[in-house]
Structure formats: structure tokens, C-alpha cells
Amino acid sequence: MTSDSTVTVSQAQANLPRLIRQDSFAIARHGKVVGVFLSKDRIEALVESMELLGNPDFIQALKEHKAARGKQFDLAELDVEMSA
Numbered sequence: 904m905t906s907d908s909t910v911t912v913s914q915a916q917a918n919l920p921r922l923i924r925q926d927s928f929a930i931a932r933h934g935k936v937v938g939v940f941l942s943k944d945r946i947e948a949l950v951e952s953m954e955l956l957g958n959p960d961f962i963q964a965l966k967e968h969k970a971a972r973g974k975q976f977d978l979a980e981l982d983v984e985m986s987a
Contacts, residue, residue: 909936 909929915922922928926945930938941949955961 912937 908925908927909931910918910922912930912932915928915930923940923942925940925942927939927941929936930940
């Protein structure tokens, strides 16, 4: 988190309705972060990422992609194949 997304406890109390419209922010007390707010969407994205990273097939595909060995598919061909 960036310093502009860190607020004091007092600021959080005074501005909570505005703050919760943000994706995330940290709450600091005496200059140290003591809490973090993450939106529902951010939490869901983190859970999905953890699930993917726990899948050996996904990890293998990611390694192949990074090594530029991943398979390339034409979108139109995939549409035809998936609708068959």
C-alpha cells in the first residue's frame, strides 16, 4: 500500500463512508499500520489467485507461458470448437 492510502485511526473514523468506496487502505496509529481494509472484490481476487497458485496444472501452464512455450490459439477457432 502506498502512503497516500494510509490514514490515521481518527481519519478512518471521520471518513469511513468515503474510505470504504476505495479498493483498499491501511489504518495507522502512531505511524505504524495497525489494520487494513480490503474490498470484497479485492478479497475475492486474492482467494482466486491463491486457488490458481495451488493448482499444479495452472503452475505448469504459467511456467510454459513465461518460457514462451505456451500454446497459441486463434479465438475464432476456439469459438467454433467450443460451440461444437
